[in-house]
Amino acid sequence: MPLSHGNKHLVASLAKTFFELLSPLEVSIRTVWRGTAAPPDAKLVLDNQLLSIARRFVNLRECSVEEKQRYYEDICRSFNLSYESNTFPLPERESFSPNILRKLDRAPVAVSYLQEYDARHGSNFADRARHALFQFANLVIKSDGRVTEIEEAELLKLKQSLYPGVADAPPTQETTVKKDEKTIDEEPARPLEELLAELNALVGLERVKEEVKQLTNFLKVQRMREEKGLATLPVSRHLIFYGNPGTGKTTIARLLAQIYRSLSILSRGHLVETDRAGLVAGYVGQTALKVKEMVKESLGGILFIDEAYALSPEGGGNDFGHEAVETLLKMMEDHRDDLVVVAAGYTRKMDIFLSSNPGLRSRFNKFIHFDDYNTAQLVEIFKAFCKKADFKLKPEAEARLTELFDQLTAERDESFGNARTARNLFEAAISLQANRIVSLANIDEEVLRSIEAADIPSAKDLKVSGIHTAEAGENQPSS
Numbered sequence: 214m215p216l217s218h219g220n221k222h223l224v225a226s227l228a229k230t231f232f233e234l235l236s237p238l239e240v241s242i243r244t245v246w247r248g249t250a251a252p253p254d255a256k257l258v259l260d261n262q263l264l265s266i267a268r269r270f271v272n273l274r275e276c277s278v279e280e281k282q283r284y285y286e287d288i289c290r291s292f293n294l295s296y297e298s299n300t301f302p303l304p305e306r307e308s309f310s311p312n313i314l315r316k317l318d319r320a321p322v323a324v325s326y327l328q329e330y331d332a333r334h335g336s337n338f339a340d341r342a343r344h345a346l347f348q349f350a351n352l353v354i355k356s357d358g359r360v361t362e363i364e365e366a367e368l369l370k371l372k373q374s375l376y377p378g379v380a381d382a383p384p385t386q387e388t389t390v391k392k393d394e395k396t397i398d399e400e401p402a403r404p405l406e407e408l409l410a411e412l413n414a415l416v417g418l419e420r421v422k423e424e425v426k427q428l429t430n431f432l433k434v435q436r437m438r439e440e441k442g443l444a445t446l447p448v449s450r451h452l453i454f455y456g457n458p459g460t461g462k463t464t465i466a467r468l469l470a471q472i473y474r475s476l477s478i479l480s481r482g483h484l485v486e487t488d489r490a491g492l493v494a495g496y497v498g499q500t501a502l503k504v505k506e507m508v509k510e511s512l513g514g515i516l517f518i519d520e521a522y523a524l525s526p527e528g529g530g531n532d533f534g535h536e537a538v539e540t541l542l543k544m545m546e547d548h549r550d551d552l553v554v555v556a557a558g559y560t561r562k563m564d565i566f567l568s569s570n571p572g573l574r575s576r577f578n579k580f581i582h583f584d585d586y587n588t589a590q591l592v593e594i595f596k597a598f599c600k601k602a603d604f605k606l607k608p609e610a611e612a613r614l615t616e617l618f619d620q621l622t623a624e625r626d627e628s629f630g631n632a633r634t635a636r637n638l639f640e641a642a643i644s645l646q647a648n649r650i651v652s653l654a655n656i657d658e659e660v661l662r663s664i665e666a667a668d669i670p671s672a673k674d675l676k677v678s679g680i681h682t683a684e685a686g687e688n689q690p691s692s
Contacts, residue, residue, distance in 0.1 A: 223352060224291050226480035226513075230345045230550060231259060231292070237338045238323060241330035260294050262323045263349060266371070267294070270353045273364050288353060321346060321375065337547035343375045344512060348480070402482060405429070405475045412468055415689055416597065417590040418461050424581045425469065432476055450478065451545065451576050453567070454557035456583025459631030462557045463517060464689055465581075470515040473553060480551055481513030489523040492537045500533045504540040513551050521556035525569035535570075542572045559627055586631050588618040594632050594689055598639040599664065601690045609666040614638075620672050632689050642668045 239255035246252035271285045289295070324346070327339040350371050354364050409429070412422055435445045450473070454462040467484045474482025487507055494500045508516060518524075524534040545554055556577060558566065567573045586594065592615055599606050606614070621634065630637065646668040650660055 223348070223480045225477045226551060227345055227349055227352070228292055230341060231263070233550065234259065234323070234327065234338060234342055234345070237330045237334075237336065238326055241326040241333075244333070245326070245329055258326070259323050262321050262346065263292060264289070264294055266346065266350050267353055269371075270350060270364065270367065273354075273361070273367060274357065275361060276357075284356075324375065337543075340547065341550075344509075347372065347375055348513075402475045403471055405433075405472065408468060408472050408475060412465075415461065415464065416593045417586050418465070418583070421461065421465060421581055421583055425465065425472075428579070429472055429476070432473075432478060436476055436478070449576055449578050451554045451579070452556075453563060453577045453580045454555055454583060455560040455563055455580060456557070457559065457585055457627055457629065457631060459629075459633035460583035460585060461632065461689060462555075462583055463519070465583075466515055466517045466555045466557075469555075470553070473515070479513055479515070479553065483511075483514035484517055485511040485514060486517045486519065488519045488521075489534065489537075492518070492524065492541070493533050495533070500536045501540045504537050505544060508541070508544040508548065508552065511552060511554075512548060515553045515555055518554065518556045520558045522558045522562035522566035525566050538570050538573070542570070542576060545576055585622070585625070585629070586635075588615060588622055591618045591622070591632070591635050594635040595639055597690045598636060602639075602643070603662060604643065604664055605662045606664050607666065610642075610664050610669055613666045613669045617669060617672060638670065641670050641674075645670065 235255045238259060242252050242255055242258065267285060267288045271281050271288070274281055274284070276284075321342075324339050324342050327342050331337060331339050350368060354360060354368055360368075409426070412425060415422070431448075432450075435448070439445050452469075454466070456462055463484075463486065470479065470484045471482045473479040485507065491507055492500070492504050494503050524537050526532060526534060541554070545552065554576075556563070556566070560582070567577065592611065595614060596606055596611075617638075621629065642664050646664055649665070649667060650656055653660065
């Protein structure tokens, strides 16, 4: 499959990263070069590295020589690489000379130059180069929709050359893929119009929807200005989501990740959810490693940190959460071009969290508040769960449900679960319905589908079971 079809957003993201690596690479080459001839051009060094990877993996594809040549040239055109001197068939991998083998499997020279630059300037360009080269190899190897065992083994060798010792390598699931299994990178980005339609279909969240649309329009115009060569504003994409549990924060973050991918701002558009437990360890030196692994898993998408305020607890002293915040801030800067972090939690506690470290307010300058759902919206969410599961809410049951939500919303505090309460209440209702109908003599389709007033729990039952609180449960049923 030509790269221009399903992978254009990833190609654009990688091309942008490679372009941004040229300046530090050029500086490093001229700084450390000790040869008698003039130092090589940075673009030539990087292009040769990409050509080497492309030849290596295209040559392993199980297709005709002509197909290999067409695909190789498509890669070169997509990344503006010169390929005139490269024609297939190339030598088989096993017949390569020892010198060529060492050249392919040692640390890329571009990465070595950038490591030198990082050591002098305190930057992290070498790590960005490793990740981009690994993504490039994945793009080449997976575009035909399958990965053979030979290709998988070669990808592992490349990984080991990029990440000596494998300590800093991407997670294993990014390294290999089962045969014929689609990955996030191979899935085409969803059209922006489709994503905005899904946003509009969510119950409530009117203020949030407007904020997301404004942000989307701003980023869309900035992208258009960039394509026309006009100046763009350096705006942080990281966000703070304020609000109580069950108000749709995770749902919106997942949609936003896909919107960013549709706009070619993120290369993958996936969402990685975590909290304090996923970032903070109990021993010195382990927290930074946990944060780095979580960030690497999130590259190309959104890292969603729920209850982020727990990273900087009030009166925490030397709590390891502070180390997690410091490491996260550095990683956000190092990967600012292909990572978005969304920190979420209660309004008051998030204000305290942002004040705990001066770097947090400079990274997070966009705030979106999620209002609690009212009774009518909670009823609509309950009915949406019914529709998705092929149940029908009878008028008497809807009236009783409305009364119940009126009582719950009037008494709610920060522990109220909002849409999660609606989800848990729906599950309780279908359980009560099953108990009611199981012994009936005649059970037809209408009986199986109907939720009656008797199936709606009482407020007392909910308080005993804890259903009205922010326990596990989805925000709104996905479309």
